[in-house]
Amino acid sequence: MTFPTFTSSQTDPRARGKEFGTHLRKRIAANLAGYTDLFRAAGAGDAQVRAWGERALDACAAWAPPLAEEIAGIAAGAGLEPWQVGVINARTEILAAIDMVGHGECSTSVVLPQDGPPRTVQTWDWHDHLRDAPVLWEYEQDSGRVVRTFTEAGTLAKIGVTTAGLGVHFNILRHDSDTPETGVPVHLIARRILDEASSVEEAVDLARSARVSASTVITVVTGTGAASIEISPAGVAAIPPGPDGVLLHCNHFLDAGLAAGERHATERPGTYDRMRHLEDNVEGLSGAELNGRALTMLSHAPEGAPVCAHPDLTQPINQRWETVATIGLDLPAGRLRVHRGGPCQVTEATWQTF
Template identity: 30%
Template sequence: MNNIQQFPFISVSGAPFERGVLYGQQAKERVHGSVRLYGQTLVHLGYSEQARKRLIDFFAKQIENFAPHYVEEMRGIAQGAGVTFEDIVMINARTEVLAKARAEKVEAVDSEPGDGCTGALILPERSATGNLIHGQNWDWRAECVETSIVLRVRNDNGPDFLTFVEAGGLARSGFNSAGVSITANYLESDRDFTQLGVPLSLIRRKVLEQEIFSLAMKAVGTTPKSCSNNIMLGMAEGFGIDFECTTNESFAIYPGEDGLIVHANHWVSEVALGKLVDMGLGQSPDSRYRDWRVRKLLNQKDKLGRADLKAAFFDDFGAPYSVCRPPRLGSHDNLSATVAMVIMEPAVGEMEVAPLPAIHKVFTRYSLKDEPVLVAA
C-alpha cells in the first residue's frame, strides 16, 4: 500500500460486446485482480462445483432477463481480459453471494471485512456553485485500491456515463450526461434472501442509462433484489432522494430542511423499521455516528463546495472506525479501509476520486469530455 496509484481511466464506445472487449483489454490486469479476489469466493464459502454453477447460472439468467445487452457486454469483458464469463458474473454479483452466505450463517463469510460506505448529497440551494454535489466514501477491502477503475462509456443508445467501479463490473458510483447520479451503501435486513433478484451492480448500471430521472427512480424502486441496499440518487436539475431498499420494497428518504441527504449503513426510515429488522449493525456499529458526523460538519457552513464535502468525508472521529477509515486489520488478516472517496458534480460533468484517502489525499478529476488531471485535496 506504500506505492498508491491513481485509478486508471478506461474510455469505451460502440455496441455492448465491442465496448466490453475494449474494456477488458484496457483493464486486463485489474480485471484479473478482481477475479483473484472474488473468483474463489464460492469455493471458500464451501459451495460444491455443481452448486457454484447453479448459482452463477441463476444470476446470469436474471441479468439476461433484466437487460440482455449486459450479458453481451460482460461476455465482451471476459473475452478482452482473457477470463471466463462466470468470473465476470461473479464480480458483478459478489454482494449477493456474500450476503446470501451471511444470511445462511456460513462461517467463512466472517473473514470478509464490512462493506461500509458513507454517502451524502448537497442540493443546489446549499451549494456554493448552485449545482448539486453528490459523493461517497466506499469502505471495503483495502486491496481493491489495486483492482478498481474509472470507466467512461460513450453510449450509442442513451446518455454517456462515468462510473467508479471494480474492474470487470458494469457500474458502482457515477453519473450520466443527463445529470442523473448514484451512490449506494450496504444495508442488511431480515428479508434478505427471501427471494432472489437482479444483482445490485446491474440496477446501478440501469440507473446510469436513464435520461429521465423518474425512470431512474423506477429502476431502483421496482426491480426485485436478493438483498437489502441503500441507493442515493441525484438529479442535476436540483433534486435528490434516497431509497432504503429491501428485497421487494423501497422506502424513500427526502432531503432535510438543511438541503442535505446523508446516509451510512443502518436503516433510518421509521416506516421501514416498523416492518423489518436491521441485521447489519453488528457488522458496522460505527454507522450510528458516521452519518451524524458528516451532517454536523457540513452544517458548519452555509454554502458548500466540493472541498467542504471532501473535508467532511476526511473526518477521523472514532478512528479507525471513522468516516474516513484507515487500513485496519479485519478478521483473518484481511485489510479493511476506505478504498476511495468519490465526489461528483454532474452539472459540469466531473468526478473527483482519491484512492485510500485516509493516507493518500490526492485526487484525479475525471470528466465526460476531457482527459483526467490530478487535483489537490
C-alpha cells in the first residue's frame, strides 16, 4: 500500500506541467471529479466553482507567473481547461468560500533536538472519497534544487522537502476573515516556499507577499530552525518553537492576534484535544525513529483525541474524514517518508521513502 510516484524530466514550467498532466491524466480527472462532488454536496453550484477557479488563476498569474504557466501545462497534458486545474489548486479557497465545516483534520509535530536533525511527523486527514488523490512528485529546478512533495494529483505542492535543506508540513485553518473573493491559493504559497526559500525568514517573506482569501498554517523546518507560519486574510504570523525546541500545531491559530478570529476551534473543538494529546506525549514525539513518533500520534475518538481518523460511512461525503497519510521529513537526505493510512496501521515495513 504505497502512493504513486512521478519524477519530472522537464525544468521549463509549462513543459513540466504538461508532462505531469499527461502522465497523471486519469488521476487528475478523478481528483477533479471528487472535488466537484464535494463542492456540490456542500451546496456550491458548478458555475460558481468555475468562477472561483478562474479567479484563482488570475491571482496566481499576478503573484507567480511561472506557476500559472505550470498549471496551464498540467491542463494541456490532462485534457482539461486551465480553470479546472485552478479549481484543484484552489480547493482550500473554495471550501472557505462555501463555509464548509467538518470534524477531521491534521496534526503536526516538530522537535529540534540539541544535536541531530529535526524530528518531524504529521497526520494528513482528508475526505475518504479522495483517498486516491495523493501522489509523490519529484522535480528539479534550473538551479539544481530538487523538490519532493506529497501532493494531490494536479496540485502544485503540499507537504515537501528540498535538497536545499528545507521542508514543510501543512494544516488547514479557518478564520473570520476568510472570504469568497479568491486570492492566491495557499498550496501555491507552499510551492514557492519549496522552490525558493532556504530559511524560515525567506519562507515568511514569501507568505506575506501573497494576498490570500483562505487560511492555513505552513510549518517550515530547516536544519537550524522552524516556524509555523499562520496565514489568513487578516495577516501572517510566525510561531517559533518553544525553548525546548518543540513546535506543535493542529487546526487552530496559536498567534494571539489571529486567534481572535478563530473559526476551526469553535466548529471543530477536537483540535484542542489533539493539541493536548501532542503536548502530553512530547517525549515520544522527540524520538529518533519515525515509526515511534508516528505510534506516539496514535489516538482514537471517542476514548481520546481523534488524531487517527476513520470515516463514519453514515455521513455524507462532505462530513466523512480519514487519516489518509502519516508523513515525516528527512531533511539531511532531502527525502519524504510516507505511510499510507493512519498511525494505527504503521509498522516498520509500511514506510515509503521518496
